[in-house]
Amino acid sequence: MAVYEMKAPLSDEDARKLRSGDVVLLSGVVYTARDAAHKKLNDLLDQGADLPLELTGAVIYYVGPSPARPGYVIGSAGPTTSYRMDSFAPRLHSLGVKASIGKGIRNEAVKQSLKDYGAVYFGATGGAGALLSTCIKEAEVIAFPEMGPEALRKLRVEKLPLLVINDSVGGELYVQPDLRAAGL
Amino acid sequence: MKRISAQAVTKAVRDMCISANRYQPEDVKAAIKAGEAGEDSPTAKEVFRQLSENIDLAAGTGLPLCQDTGLAVLFVTLGQEVYVEGNLSEAINEGVRQGYGEGLLRKSACDPFSRKNTGDNTPAVIHYDIVPGEALRIAFMAKGGGAENMSRVMMLAPAEGWEGVKKFVLTRVAESRSNPCPPIIIGIGIGGTFEHSAKLAKLALMRKLDDVNPEPDLAAKEEELLGLVNRLGIGPMGLGGRHTALGLKILTSPCHIASFPLAVNIQCHSSRHEEVEL
Numbered sequence: 419m420a421v422y423e424m425k426a427p428l429s430d431e432d433a434r435k436l437r438s439g440d441v442v443l444l445s446g447v448v449y450t451a452r453d454a455a456h457k458k459l460n461d462l463l464d465q466g467a468d469l470p471l472e473l474t475g476a477v478i479y480y481v482g483p484s485p486a487r488p489g490y491v492i493g494s495a496g497p498t499t500s501y502r503m504d505s506f507a508p509r510l511h512s513l514g515v516k517a518s519i520g521k522g523i524r525n526e527a528v529k530q531s532l533k534d535y536g537a538v539y540f541g542a543t544g545g546a547g548a549l550l551s552t553c554i555k556e557a558e559v560i561a562f563p564e565m566g567p568e569a570l571r572k573l574r575v576e577k578l579p580l581l582v583i584n585d586s587v588g589g590e591l592y593v594q595p596d597l598r599a600a601g602l
Numbered sequence: 603m604k605r606i607s608a609q610a611v612t613k614a615v616r617d618m619c620i621s622a623n624r625y626q627p628e629d630v631k632a633a634i635k636a637g638e639a640g641e642d643s644p645t646a647k648e649v650f651r652q653l654s655e656n657i658d659l660a661a662g663t664g665l666p667l668c669q670d671t672g673l674a675v676l677f678v679t680l681g682q683e684v685y686v687e688g689n690l691s692e693a694i695n696e697g698v699r700q701g702y703g704e705g706l707l708r709k710s711a712c713d714p715f716s717r718k719n720t721g722d723n724t725p726a727v728i729h730y731d732i733v734p735g736e737a738l739r740i741a742f743m744a745k746g747g748g749a750e751n752m753s754r755v756m757m758l759a760p761a762e763g764w765e766g767v768k769k770f771v772l773t774r775v776a777e778s779r780s781n782p783c784p785p786i787i788i789g790i791g792i793g794g795t796f797e798h799s800a801k802l803a804k805l806a807l808m809r810k811l812d813d814v815n816p817e818p819d820l821a822a823k824e825e826e827l828l829g830l831v832n833r834l835g836i837g838p839m840g841l842g843g844r845h846t847a848l849g850l851k852i853l854t855s856p857c858h859i860a861s862f863p864l865a866v867n868i869q870c871h872s873s874r875h876e877e878v879e880l
């Protein structure tokens with residue numbers, strides 16, 4: 419298990435060298451999008467319209483931050499549960515997205531798309547939203563402002579602490595529950 | 603007869619929304635500190651360390667503990683000798699509106715179909731109980747979506763009994779894995795009707811982690827099932843470890859002779875709730 423400092427957008431080479439269990443301190447540009455923004459992006463793609471973000475190498479953070487306090491760029495900003503974005507992730511990976519950041523398990527289709535397109539799934543600590551917000555240095559709503567916490571934001575992060583959960587070669591960090599030990 | 607103004611209710615609810623989202627209750631804080639010492643794996647220790655640091659940071663800065671500041675759930679116990687001057691439900695919703703607005707908390711309430719945000723985190727989910735006496739007690743919980751989504755109600759057959767309960771709860775926790783931000787807290791409601799079991803499960807989450815069920819039989823069941831849950835080894839954030847759950851609380855009520863309602867309400871480690879008496 420290695421510790422890397424990496425820059426986002428992620429290069430293909432960086433994403434492919436990561437393995438489950440690696441720690442990444444990520445700096446650079448990260449986009450926020452959760453349920454409603456994903457649906458909207460998907461609709462725009464269906465219509466053949468331009469997207470409000472550059473997908474090549476993009477890192478998408480599944481988060482709906484709380485409002486910023488005076489003197490802060492953002493409120494608390496930890497990950498939301500990722501499976502709700504599973505139906506959208508493979509399409510975004512096929513268009514160049516190199517990583518998503520969330521918490522919780524992904525389905526087989528997402529894991530397969532990580533292999534197909536050399537991408538990774540990062541976990542951040544769920545429920546540590548105050549702490550994670552200290553790594554966010556700039557935040558700007560770039561689309562869908564009417565969605566409030568679900569708007570699409572462009573963040574500049576510094577050393578955001580992430581764990582590689584699923585890598586591009588089929589690795590998985592989450593443990594399988596020990597059903598037998600629990601008597602199931 | 604005791605008179606309480608609607609404004610006093612609004613102020614109390616407003617203050618609880620802000621403070622519960624900022625300060626983790628002492629029992630939860632203690633369990634998280636103890637968790638770090640009780641884990642062997644460096645990854646599990648590191649998760650607990652980050653959670654402790656997050657708790658201190660929120661208390662120090664006023665940032666909410668988690669960006670998901672929850673749907674507002676309130677349990678109101680109204681003494682029948684209390685006269686509330688004004689509209690009690692509206693006073694509570696106004697408290698939520700002010701707390702989430704002025705406290706810069708996230709507004710997470712939306713229409714189920716259009717998904718349009720209501721803009722002020724109302725309406726709150728309010729449960730009322732009428733009791734004898736002159737006190738008005740209001741308990742508030744900020745209930746996040748990630749853990750709530752992992753919750754279920756099941757109508758067991760009476761013959762399934764305790765074995766059926768164990769199997770259902772363990773399967774639910776196993777399937778939830780890392781989704782509800784483990785280490786989790788499990789509220790279990792058994793009995794009553796379909797909806798009453800769910801209310802009991804949520805009320806169970808209001809209990810302190812270190813309390814002991816006054817019914818010895820239920821106390822033993824809570825301990826047994828918590829032990830089994832932790833043998834699943836899911837651990838903090840699903841990365842493996844001894845602490846899949848920090849607590850498991852059961853509340854029961856008599857039910858129909860044909861039924862065995864069972865509700866499992868999953869709560870994350872960010873168990874935010876407070877109570878006031880007016």
Ligand code: SF4
Nearest residue numbers: 545668746748783870
């Ligand atoms: S499950 Fe709890 S700790 Fe995790 S993101 Fe939701 S509210 Fe926060």
